[in-house]
Amino acid sequence: MIDEVDEWGRRLIHRRTVQCQGFLRADGLWDIEGRLSDSKTHPVTLAEGRTVAAGQIYHGMLIRLTLDDDFFVREVQVGMPDVPTSECRGAAAAYQQLLGEQIGPGFSRRIKTLFGGIGGCVHLTELLLPIATTAFQTIPMARAMVAPRTAQDTEAYRNATGKLINTCHALREDSPVAIFLKK
Structure with a gap:
């Protein structure tokens, strides 16, 4: 067990990290990428019997949406290198349904409709919301201030x-x- 105690005497049990980045591509499109990772400070035995060591990532996921200037999804890439069970990867293909969707009003409701319940992976679906806000922080700001x-x-x-x-x-x-x- 990793025994990390903070200044208030609390012991860390679980760490989730979400990182989103926005990139301008050479072809003028935008890659908005989100990564999620989960780890524990103690060993965990997963459903298939595999044990994950303390500090080892057991949810390691990535979604990359390629958008145009109007926030329409032109490409979708999903990576799931670290998952608790091999069944998880079966959800990745569902996110191709985002092709042609537009990030804007109603996007949150739409992704819940498309990927809620058994229609997707709860972790990938949750990652789409910070990806959407990252798109709004990236595209208009870059066009107005950087370019x-x-x-x-x-x-x-x-x-x-x-x-x-x-x-x-x-x-x-x-x-x-x-x-x-x-x-």
């Missing part, structure tokens, strides 16, 4: 950020932030 700025880039930024109105408290329609974004 050479054109009228088309400015319009794309406004369209993307305008879709965020009323998605949280800070972006409620009458907030200073929303009013600024509507200009």
